[in-house]
Structure formats: structure tokens, C-alpha cells
Amino acid sequence: MATSSLEFPSSVTPPFDISTFDHTPYYCEENVYLLCNKLCKIGVADAKGSDLFVVFISNEKKQASGTACKASKRADGVVLWDYHVVCVQRKGIGDTPDQVWDLDSSLPFPTPLAHYISETIRPSFQLFPDYHRLCRIVHAPIFLCFFASDRRHMKDSVGNWIEQPPACEPIIAEDGTVHNLDEYIDICAANVVTKFGDDLINAVFSHKLGVVVSENQLADFFSLIS
Template identity: 30%
Template sequence: MNQESAAIEYKCITPPRNHCVYTSCYCEENVWKLCEYIKNHSTCSLDEVYAVFISNERKMIPIWKQKSSRGDEPVIWVGTIQCNLFMKLRVIPADVYLKKFASDRSHMKDSDGNWRMPPPEYSCLETPESKMNLDDFICMDPRVGFGEIYSLLDFVNHFGVK
């Protein structure tokens, strides 16, 4: 399949941006809400949808063109300047993500318990087993958490247009 035929077959499975449930700086929950939308509205088979966490052993990945960046500077979602560019990707099937991801949002509070950024208006995401397991999703150790760990090259080879 070439890129032209892939573009012809592409079907939008998410709502328009202005209808998305979105809270700045809560990426993992925004993705969870997109997966929930796809499941509830049956816009495609949930077997075709994945949540992807990008990280590495040092939990430092620069990401360019973010709203919180300044100009062409990257945002590094860790409080440091040094970065390790060897990214890995944890790919989790959407149905597993919906069933297993939990966040009590404690990572978004400072040492005094104040919010670094305002939280979403809906309740925290939790499962019967957990109220907080975000670290299991960010961790790039294949023995921890859910889904599969890929290098960038392996990810492109597995999920890229062939």
C-alpha cells in the first residue's frame, strides 16, 4: 500500500478538536478520553486503536511544537536541561488502556499539595485494582506494566505504511 492509497482509506475516528474532552498538561487522560469516545461511538474497531507512551529509562524526551514551548524550543516534560534522545514507545491496545490505566493526579501537585496545572473537571480515572499506576505506563522496562515496548525504528517498522 502506498501513501496515496493509505490517505484515501483513512477515516477520522475522533471527534472534531473543539468537541474533544481536553485538559492542558493531562496528556495521558486526554488520550484515555479519546479511546473512550471511540469505544462509546464505535467509530472503528477498538482492536485498531492504541495508546502510546513515549519515554526512556531517564524519563526525559524533548517534544517540539508544544503549546507550552517558546518558539522552536522543545518541551522536556521533566525538570532538567540534559536529555537523552533514545526514545522508546510503550504501545497499549486501547481496550487494555481503558481497563487498566489509573491516575489520582498526584504527579500534578507540588510539594505543598497545590495543583501545578488545574485538573480535569471529571473524576480521577481508576480501576478496581488501582488508583494510581501512571509510572507503570511511563516505565520502559518490558517486565513492567502493559503493552509492548518498541524502539522508534521497531515502531515504524511495525506500524508504518508498508
């Protein structure tokens, strides 16, 4: 089993009042950026975010389904994302399950990873191959350092907002980059890892864009980190 040098908080994560976290509809990448920072600040996560991972969910067609979503207009909670972003917290404390922090989900906040996968991603649900979901996993300390968005993807051809942006300033990376969201959501099957092991874990802790796994590999990936 591959290991890392993570240090984990000693307490079990209780349910949180989701309204105390910043949330702007349609800006899930920025919501998760702010979420990771806050979890570190209030002591729910490691101060440096070493136990947090940012997960981009999409595919080559930019049509990935999810369920238990508050924005859905359907009774079953199904939506079709071009991409979605959540935070996974690796607990590593005995039998305490890893947690998913998803500000757009109708599930408990946070919710155990296995429950989130079965209720939201639902890999057992039969989909056409073109709509299978892929997951880019980025270690939060790397994401918080390198991610940038000037929100250009939310403007139309003449510069008007398609959806109103967050009230805070756009995110600029530590190296001065003003926009690289496209790099994170460019997720294709050719990039999916085919072999799990130490090299994979080393990659997620060192690569700016992390690693890409299939929806069926998501739980297995986090089980490697101890």
C-alpha cells in the same frame, strides 16, 4: 507477517474538530483515555477499541523531545517532555495509513503515523543517546480496563496542585486500582524488544503494560499488525 483478529471501520478517517474532544493541559494520559472512549462511542474506532493503541513516549531520563507541539514557546515547536501520550489507530484498509491522534500537536488531527514520526519524533534528527525516545505501546482495550490515576503526580509536597486537574473524576481501574501511572511511564532501554514476530504481537494484546520499542521501531511495529 504476524496477524491479529482486529476488525476495522470501513471508512477513511476525516479530519476532526479537535475542540470537540476533552483536553486538559499537562494531563495527556487522561486526555488519551477520554479520547479512546469517545472514538469508540462515535463509531470512528471499533466499539471495543480493538484498532486503537495507546503510546507512551519517554526515556530513562524522563527527557524526551518532540516537535510540532502547540505548547512550545519556540518557533520550531520543540518541547521537552518528561513523557507524552498519544493514540495510534491501526487502519488496515488497503493503502489507508495508520493515524495518530495527538491533542497537543499542531499537525492535522488525526495525522498519518509516518508523517507524525517524521515531523514530531524525527528519529533522523541527531540526539545524544540519553535523549533517544522509547515508546510503550498498550492495546487500548487493556489500557481502558487497567489504567488508573488519582493525579498525585500533579501535587506538590504539601498537596497543592502543580497544574489544575480535569473537571471529571479521577480514573479508577476496573480492579479498583486508584493509581498506576508510574508503571506506564517507567520506560527503560532494557525493556526494548530485540526481536519482532508473533510473540511480540501476542504480548501487546495480552500484557497490561504492553511492549516497549525504540523510536526507530515504532512504524515497523504497527506494520506487523494486519
